[in-house]
Amino acid sequence: MDIELSARSRQILEAIVEDYIATAEPVGSSAVARRHAMSLSSATVRNVMADLEEQGLLASPHTSAGRIPTEKAYRLYVDSLVAFRQVSREEKREIVRHCRRSGAGLSGILKDTSRTLSQLSNYMGIVVAPSFTSDVFRHIEFIRLGHRKLLAILVSSKGAVQNRLIETEDDPLPEDLVKMGNYLNELMQGLTITQARERILSEMVSEKARYDQLMSRALRISEQAVTVESDEIFVEGQARILDQPEFSDVSRMKEIYRAFEQKGQLVQLLSRCMSADGVQIYIGSETTLSQTSGISLITSRFVTSSNTVGMLGVIGPTRMGYSSVIPIVDYTARMVSRLLSEV
Amino acid sequence: MDIELSARSRQILEAIVEDYIATAEPVGSSAVARRHAMSLSSATVRNVMADLEEQGLLASPHTSAGRIPTEKAYRLYVDSLVAFRQVSREEKREIVRHCRRSGAGLSGILKDTSRTLSQLSNYMGIVVAPSFTSDVFRHIEFIRLGHRKLLAILVSSKGAVQNRLIETEDDPLPEDLVKMGNYLNELMQGLTITQARERILSEMVSEKARYDQLMSRALRISEQAVTVESDEIFVEGQARILDQPEFSDVSRMKEIYRAFEQKGQLVQLLSRCMSADGVQIYIGSETTLSQTSGISLITSRFVTSSNTVGMLGVIGPTRMGYSSVIPIVDYTARMVSRLLSEV
DNA sequence: AAATAGCACTCGATACACATGAGTGCTAAG
DNA sequence: CTTAGCACTCATGTGTATCGAGTGCTATTT
Secondary structure (H helix, E strand, C coil): CCCCCCHHHHHHHHHHHHHHHHHCCCECHHHHHHHCCCCCCHHHHHHHHHHHHHCCCEECCCCCCCEEECHHHHHHHHHHHCCCCCCCHHHHHHHHHHHHHCCCHHHHHHHHHHHHHHHHHCCEEEEECCCHHHCEEEEEEEEEEECCEEEEEEEECCCCEEEEEEECCCCCCHHHHHHHHHHHHHHHCCCEHHHHHHHHHHHHCCHHHHHCHHHHHHHHHHHHHCCCCCCCEEEECHHHHHHCHHHCCHHHHHHHHHHHHCHHHHHHHHHHHHCCCCCEEECHHHHCCCCCCCEEEEEEEEECCCCCEEEEEEEEECCCCHHHHHHHHHHHHHHHHHHHHHC | CCCCCCHHHHHHHHHHHHHHHHHCCCECHHHHHHHCCCCCCHHHHHHHHHHHHHCCCEECCCCCCCEEECHHHHHHHHHHHCCCCCCCHHHHHHHHHHHHHCCCHHHHHHHHHHHHHHHHHCCEEEEECCCHHHCEEEEEEEEEEECCEEEEEEEECCCCEEEEEEECCCCCCHHHHHHHHHHHHHHHCCCEHHHHHHHHHHHHCCHHHHHCHHHHHHHHHHHHHCCCCCCCEEEECHHHHHHCHHHCCHHHHHHHHHHHHCHHHHHHHHHHHHCCCCCEEECHHHHCCCCCCCEEEEEEEEECCCCCEEEEEEEEECCCCHHHHHHHHHHHHHHHHHHHHHC
């Protein structure tokens, strides 16, 4: 691409981006010259701006308005920003404070985290729980609920719990339930949920299972139990984005809320972020959430003691306070990782 | 109150309410005369409307606009509507279809229900899970997670599961955990969670507990476990209310989303509805959700096999299609009750 | 006495003209 | 290469005129 920009152009672009982030209004040449007083006349700035527009970094809503940054400009801005990340003292304290306070299990911690993110950033906070399937199996237990109905409870070593209603062909005896539980606990000890599932499947076709009634039944039942549902997602602060002036347009907002309505989309979007380490930034159409939405996403992974991976981040308008949000997300991810690895 | 209305006035009021519900625009005298062609001139209707306004049933946004119903008018309208409730064939089929499909435990059913409500009504669907505390205790189980950290799993006879992280003073031996579990299961068999809690508290001060180390420890730990958190709430279709023209005003919407942000308010509001049987209707300020919001709420209780009570309903604008939503809520509540009593 | 027709009046909504000013692009001079 | 100057553009705001839906009141009809 055409990344060759003079230092001056770069500086001016940065000034425009920051101005626009701060005010949400098109910035004009004179504003740049004045505010960012680098001893240049507005005319000069104008020339530079024309160049930048040429290169697709700026756009003008109409002839006699200032310019606004394009996604490309944000991208450039963010990339050049990566160098200096830091979180303010108070923010650190705030994050730590929130982390310390929350004690209600894994779900509780993550829910609190999404709230913290929202509060600190003033945008929407989002947390995706570490995929249960890569958790290490800890315990399985069956409880009889009624005629041919069992409740299977599956606990991971991190304390995540999944429960599942299972219909059986017949009613197992209570002592058989215990035996089955013992057998399965033995079988899956030390494996991840995914591995456990594979183990069960392979065991089902083994010689032994053919002849042991109880065992084969246990396997059949547990196979349902370890088939885990979709990930948990915590979203907090949806109302905050209403404060952003660019969403004062009603139709725009509708679009966004619609997009979030089915969390499925979010999951898809976020699973992409899982793969890479460090803070990831998706700007505007890069999110594939909605073409016209003008939404950006800043995420980071966090890890747990058992090396499973979750995702947390902030969703806001393209015109987002990147310089403050990026370090917040970064720091929060680290804190959550540390907190979870203690458990 | 001044409920003395001639049959004609009542008819006209009804026409106005229905017109307004359909169009969301102030209705004028001639519109009523024409549409609801009861062989009256617009002038006559005007006189009646003036009377109705006198009585606080109508209001005019400004001099030369039509009239819109006040909350009082809606109230009257709804009360007189109670007589004829019925659900259309397709809706019934739809509701039943949704109920049948959802199989993923209690939470799953309720979540699906809230979605169904939203889809059928085109407003916001909401379901409050039956309070766990009045459920019958079924099983308690402890799992060691790490140093001085236990996970307590509490299962009700209906299959609702609560899990709680507990910090202990020391690390109990595995076999002690089992013993403690057995003891507590015995102790709380057949009680509701609330009763179980009381039992534990009373047992803690008993003579025996003083001398049995293990037992007293079990009681102390379980006391934390049975202290249950707030109810589960399922809200679906938040974006739908954006379609309502009265919320095209941005500031209005903000207010509403803010109000919903902390579900606490909702809980409070909804717990009121638990007490009475049948469909409950709260119009506008009767909801106490927000003075200016113009929000109405239609709810009904549902019951489970163990006689615990949950709540489901629809939230929409005051200008809501009461005549169709009321039967939907009613029927859905019945269906869910039936579905849950099967379990 | 109740219902209706007629009519003046109100007031939001719509449209148009005009002024304003921020901001631009271009050109020519420093 | 920078800058001053200037004509031009165009969104925004304001004032004014018009329109029409809808009302309230009064006189008339049934």
